[in-house]
Amino acid sequence: NTAYRNPLHRRLEATMSFIATDPAPATTVITNGWFPGIDIGAMREAMQLSGDVTDARLKQALLPAMIDVNTQLARWRMAQQANGHQVMADVPADQLDGVSVLVHNYTSAVFCLAKH
16 A cells, blocks of 8 residues: 555655756767867766766866867878868778777877876
């Protein structure tokens, strides 16, 4: 019989639905269009960052990291564009897990700079 329940249980049942939440949709920080965007959720997972670091804080760490890496690769990017490569992923390179190693390296460089 559900008519008689401990009042504490009723209170817990009423509040339990507020405890668990769906994960927020992933946010991608877009760069200049040639380099790949950086997914904040992917960074959080790869770098084992806790939920204590907000997405807004991660984005603020990613922006200067992306600027730095993009600046360091600017001449190389221009040479690749002159060779007809519309985006970094189009530059001929080995693939790992279906993704260009160049994209993996770019993402890793940005993650490492952003974490420090």
